[in-house]
Amino acid sequence: MKKRPYHHGDLRAALLERAEQTLRERGSGALSLRELARDLGVSPGAPSRHFKSKQALLDALALEGFERLLETIAASQDGAGRTFGERLNAMARAYVGFSLANAALLDLMFSAKHSPEASEALEVAAHRWVEQSLELVSTGQRQGEVREGPLDRIALTVFAPLHGYVGLAVSGAPLPGPDRRGLDDVIASIIRGCAPD
Amino acid sequence: MKKRPYHHGDLRAALLERAEQTLRERGSGALSLRELARDLGVSPGAPSRHFKSKQALLDALALEGFERLLETIAASQDGAGRTFGERLNAMARAYVGFSLANAALLDLMFSAKHSPEASEALEVAAHRWVEQSLELVSTGQRQGEVREGPLDRIALTVFAPLHGYVGLAVSGAPLPGPDRRGLDDVIASIIRGCAPD
DNA sequence: ACTCAATGTATGCGACGATCACAATGTATG
DNA sequence: CATACATTGTGATCGTCGCATACATTGAGT
Numbered sequence: 367m368k369k370r371p372y373h374h375g376d377l378r379a380a381l382l383e384r385a386e387q388t389l390r391e392r393g394s395g396a397l398s399l400r401e402l403a404r405d406l407g408v409s410p411g412a413p414s415r416h417f418k419s420k421q422a423l424l425d426a427l428a429l430e431g432f433e434r435l436l437e438t439i440a441a442s443q444d445g446a447g448r449t450f451g452e453r454l455n456a457m458a459r460a461y462v463g464f465s466l467a468n469a470a471l472l473d474l475m476f477s478a479k480h481s482p483e484a485s486e487a488l489e490v491a492a493h494r495w496v497e498q499s500l501e502l503v504s505t506g507q508r509q510g511e512v513r514e515g516p517l518d519r520i521a522l523t524v525f526a527p528l529h530g531y532v533g534l535a536v537s538g539a540p541l542p543g544p545d546r547r548g549l550d551d552v553i554a555s556i557i558r559g560c561a562p563d
Numbered sequence: 564m565k566k567r568p569y570h571h572g573d574l575r576a577a578l579l580e581r582a583e584q585t586l587r588e589r590g591s592g593a594l595s596l597r598e599l600a601r602d603l604g605v606s607p608g609a610p611s612r613h614f615k616s617k618q619a620l621l622d623a624l625a626l627e628g629f630e631r632l633l634e635t636i637a638a639s640q641d642g643a644g645r646t647f648g649e650r651l652n653a654m655a656r657a658y659v660g661f662s663l664a665n666a667a668l669l670d671l672m673f674s675a676k677h678s679p680e681a682s683e684a685l686e687v688a689a690h691r692w693v694e695q696s697l698e699l700v701s702t703g704q705r706q707g708e709v710r711e712g713p714l715d716r717i718a719l720t721v722f723a724p725l726h727g728y729v730g731l732a733v734s735g736a737p738l739p740g741p742d743r744r745g746l747d748d749v750i751a752s753i754i755r756g757c758a759p760d
Numbered sequence: 761a762c763t764c765a766a767t768g769t770a771t772g773c774g775a776c777g778a779t780c781a782c783a784a785t786g787t788a789t790g
Numbered sequence: 791c792a793t794a795c796a797t798t799g800t801g802a803t804c805g806t807c808g809c810a811t812a813c814a815t816t817g818a819g820t
Contacts, residue, residue, distance in 0.1 A: 526727035533726050551717070559753065
């Protein structure tokens with residue numbers, strides 16, 4: 367008879383998985399706890415055992431997103447070359463690739479409204495992300511390919527363009543073709559912008 | 564007795580104004596047509612006479628936002644100097660200043676989900692915005708302060724950093740202080756990035 | 761075996777967006 | 791001025807939502 371057991375097994379993971387799918391297919395606005403519960407064949411109140419509020423679920427998704435982004439970027443550095451240009455290029459493509467492939471998720475990750483408690487875990491993840499970029503800039507400086515100056519300020523000039531490129535591209539970009547040539551230009555401009563005089 | 568007249572007078576404008584206020588104070592997620600109606604002392608269904616859906620109201624807000632942004636940027640160019648650096652600086656500060664002062668509105672403007680009909684008017688507005696920036700780059704080229712190349716591709720390398728700076732700053736920026744020094748760095752980097760070789 | 765925390769069910773509440781029939785008002789036309 | 795018509799607001803209804811509560815079932819540790 368294969369009756370659905372009273373306990374789901376791993377409802378929390380199932381909720382996250384299904385939520386991310388809906389997020390990808392229909393955007394974050396279309397996320398409904400009740401719908402998730404229906405889809406997973408579970409009662410409307412069940413999700414609240416794992417996420418005390420809808421915002422908590424969104425926070426968890428954002429956190430998961432940061433972790434995946436970190437992995438993706440870290441992986442991109444493994445096969446990359448030694449020069450700052452090569453490593454920046456790899457990092458940029460990883461970052462932009464992930465962002466475009468997970469636009470709604472990115473939106474969540476960089477959304478301003480997280481519950482205060484979740485913010486803590488999120489800030490930790492975001493901090494690790496920042497450190498990755500600081501380290502890239504730092505080695506670039508040691509190799510003499512990046513101008514001198516405070517790490518964080520230079521990193522900002524590296525990441526703002528990438529983040530902005532993603533934002534524009536996702537917004538239905540009134541700007542030049544979303545083909546990757548735009549990204550090439552942006553990366554080249556970043557490198558010129560942070561090169562030593 | 565000052566009884567409220569049956570007709571409001573200019574409900575549409577009142578809705579937009581009030582909506583923008585709540586948008587600024589409590590974010591776009593907190594916008595409710597019913598609440599707006601209550602605040603304006605009008606029945607729950609009344610707003611639908613002016614905005615057939617909530618999304619339509621958001622679209623109208625976004626459109627209004629683009630118009631104000633255009634004005635702001637145009638005004639910034641009036642008092643600016645002649646060099647590309649001066650004009651870019653003025654434009655960047657106008658753009659970033661407006662964006663930070665109207666973060667939630669910006670979010671709406673660059674949100675991916677607009678109803679197809681509204682998209683048309685929105686694209687017109689966005690297009691005018693793009694043209695402003697193309698023109699800035701174009702005169703920069705004529706003055707020999709900006710490298711040769713397709714206008715739109717160079718403009719992308721100018722605006723992506725600004726747009727990204729705003730995005731990071733609004734996200735509670737895990738990056739360096741939201742003080743304006745970060746913006747100075749970004750602007751300087753943009754200028755180096757698009758300078759002739 | 762018994763207890764207790766964890767997890768899922770069932771139900772209800774108030775708010776929401778959307779839609780509808782209807783009422784009040786403004787306006788153009790005779 | 792009167793009458794027809796379009797515009798705008800009313801009030802009620804529908805289905806959905808997030809959230810809270812009281813209760814049922816399960817499994818883990820003693």
